[in-house]
Amino acid sequence: MTFLVLLLMLGIAWTATWRTRLQYDGWWLALLRETERHMPRRSWLALTVLLVVPLILLMLTLTILQPVMYGWLVLPVHVIVLVYSLGRHDPRAALEGFRDSWQRGDLEAAALRAEQTLGLQAETPEALLNRVQDQLLWRGYQGFFAVIFWYVLLGPLMTLAYRLVVLTAEQTTHPVLRSHALQLAHTLDWIPVRILTGSFAVVGDFLAASRAVLADLFNWDIPAARLLSEAGRASTNVPLLSSGENGAQSLDVFWQLLVRSAVLWYVVVACWTLLRAA
Template sequence: MSFLVLLLAIWIEKFSALRHRVQRDGGWLRELNKLETGPRWVNRPWLVLIVLILLPVALLALLLWVLEPVAYGLLALPVHLLVVIYSLGRGDLLADLGPFRDAWRREDLQAADHVAKRDLNIEADSGEQLLERVQGHLLWQAYQSFFAVIFWYFLLGPVAALSYRLLALAAEHSQNPGVAERATQLRHAFDWVPVRLLTASFALVGNFVAVSRVMLHELLNWNISAADLIGKVGLVAGEIPDPVAGPDGINSLDRLWELLLRAAVLWYAGFALWTLLA
């Protein structure tokens, strides 16, 4: 069923607006901000995370435990699908990059800097650094929005996928430094395996030798963040040249996107093979 759910999730994400209707975080974020600023909770970040992450995923696990034996698991299928869709990343990555691409193609660095700050929350001291950070943003957002979610769903099911997304939301939106720090630490642990699996995929669909050189030093490095690792490996795997203004710079973003698509096809082929052999 996992492979079927992943296929349906891709279809819905591409051809339906259901994802935007399902991904409503307002209520959960209000509870997060209310708890983490409450006088009894402000110095108990672990307790905040237990209530807002462990409790929802425990309720999901209980619901699935009840539904799985009914009708050969068919009643659990829509629950799996909704959880996976909810757990995918927020926003539209390519649409968010659109204004930056237009400005960079015109070689209007001032406009590119403005839209990068407005749409992507990216700032830089120079045009070259700005493009490098946008390239890293593309790789990181694609990873955390899609690859990490489908990895944990296929490995451990919807409970793990939902846990990853709630940790990401807590790390990104918490106003309590203690809660944000601990959510970030847990998310780092969740990212350790899938980000290395994705970089290994880059070696297979990109420049194998260049990726191997980077991963030789970083494979077991616990301290490097997933964003930094995917950024370093993605650029060498895609053989991305030094950043330049104009259409050549935009071409580097297209090459990274094609690299990500090839890696996604490889993952789905691996999931399909595993499903057939299991």
């Protein structure tokens, strides 16, 4: 069922205009505000509540539906949870305005687009482009690859837990709670981000990617986003400083790297499913 769920999720994510309706966060944001108000000094307990309450509800739903119709009613629940756990933005769509402005050479418009749609600023155009490139890789990883990894490994409960940890780090107004959520997110990202960097090496420049990340591959303290950025640049041979049309094309190169890695992951999951069924 895992591979079928992944295919259905992919179809919904790429073709359905109502994906955002499944990603409604109002219910969880209300729980977050209530938890912050009642547990301002017990941040670890607050984080536990924010994760455990939705996970218990999901577990009860799956338990109730499992005996019905030979478990087929569980399938749409898995799909809904998986779609909900995806990133809240289409990485490539968010970059269209910036990319078009950059390709025209209108750096002021590109900077404005980056600030408005991506929340990014930088002192120089080249530095801004580098930040946009890094965010494309990071959004692709955090919004898709990490979700797929945890679903295949541990199912919908872990998938939902990952998205809620990320939402906590992004939405909370309490610095201590955000710090705890970021620590937990760093732990959850450690394995999948390294598998994705390995995927970059397989579908890109293997030798360059290996040289770029091998020294830090088992370094616990290195930020996941930094490791991903170094692997992506090495795998595509995109220079740190790009300008003009080359800068716009570099975004396409990074996107294709993500697409090829996604195909590789789907092929691996398909082979694993066939081996289990044999």
